[in-house]
Amino acid sequence: QVQLVESGGGLVKPGGSLRLSCAASGFTFSDYYMSWIRQAPGKGLEWVSYISSSSSYTNYADSVKGRFTISRDNAKNSLYLQMNSLRAEDTAVYYCARVVVTATNSHYFDYWGQGTLVTVSS
Amino acid sequence: SYVLTQPPSVSVAPGKTASITCGGNNIGSQGVNWYQQKPGQAPVLVIYYDSDRPSGIPERFSGSYSGNTATLTIIRVEAGDEADYYCQVWDVSSDHPVFGGGTKLTVL
Numbered sequence: 001q002v003q004l005v006e007s008g009g010g011l012v013k014p015g016g017s018l019r020l021s022c023a024a025s026g027f028t029f030s031d032y033y034m035s036w037i038r039q040a041p042g043k044g045l046e047w048v049s050y051i052s053s054s055s056s057y058t059n060y061a062d063s064v065k066g067r068f069t070i071s072r073d074n075a076k077n078s079l080y081l082q083m084n085s086l087r088a089e090d091t092a093v094y095y096c097a098r099v100v101v102t103a104t105n106s107h108y109f110d111y112w113g114q115g116t117l118v119t120v121s122s
Numbered sequence: 123s124y125v126l127t128q129p130p131s132v133s134v135a136p137g138k139t140a141s142i143t144c145g146g147n148n149i150g151s152q153g154v155n156w157y158q159q160k161p162g163q164a165p166v167l168v169i170y171y172d173s174d175r176p177s178g179i180p181e182r183f184s185g186s187y188s189g190n191t192a193t194l195t196i197i198r199v200e201a202g203d204e205a206d207y208y209c210q211v212w213d214v215s216s217d218h219p220v221f222g223g224g225t226k227l228t229v230l
Contacts, residue, residue, distance in 0.1 A: 035219075044206075044208065044221060044222075044223050044224040045157075045159075045165065045208055045210075045221045045224070046221070047218060047219045047220070047221065050218070050219075059217055059218050061218070095164055095165070100170070102153060102171060104153065105212070105214065106152065106153030106171065106211075106212050107212045107219060108153070108155040108167065108170045108171070108210065108212075109155075109157070109165075109167060109210075109219075110167050110170070110176065111167075112164040112165050112166070113164060114163075114164050115164055
């Protein structure tokens with residue numbers, strides 16, 4: 001069965017860095033786009049970034065552009081999010097999710113990990 | 123940027139029908155997806171591509187759209203359906219997904 005397991009969250013000071021990982025299993029990882037989505041405490045879902053199956057294309061929310069970098073290692077079935085220059089407003093649970101791209105170029109998230117909490121505070 | 127508008131809350135009695143709306147410009151052209159999120163859990167896809175149901179999702183859940191509004195309908199609501207529900211589309215102009223603000227479904 002499809003499993004996505006995030007790790008790497010924790011407490012970090014403003015301006016600090018953190019690297020999140022997502023270990024995937026139960027499917028052919030290299031066939032799928034992958035994405036990071038976050039949820040601040042008590043708030044709604046906010047898309048952060050996604051990466052194509054071969055890493056040839058990435059996209060970022062304006063709120064993290066220039067500070068976060070998404071990457072993947074298909075040989076290790078792993079997705080990553082390098083987060084630099086962290087701010088208090090980056091505090092959230094970060095989910096990795098598998099992306100399904102339809103024939104009409106619509107996209108949806110069919111599997112999600114359980115999330116990892118990132119807290120940015122001094 | 124593209125905006126999806128959901129009511130913050132919807133309340134329904136057990137056994138009745140709940141309708142959760144999601145408004146957006148020409149939303150029918152986007153392919154609307156719906157997610158259920160229970161407290162402390164990750165979101166779960168319940169409807170994709172407007173009206174398709176993933177395996178394992180009860181037939182009580184259905185999706186539709188008309189004009190600029192998509193609707194998630196849950197018939198014969200159960201206590202276990204109490205959750206936050208989010209709609210989502212792909213904004214082709216910016217090439218990224220957009221989520222609605224979420225609707226808290228309360229089962230009375």
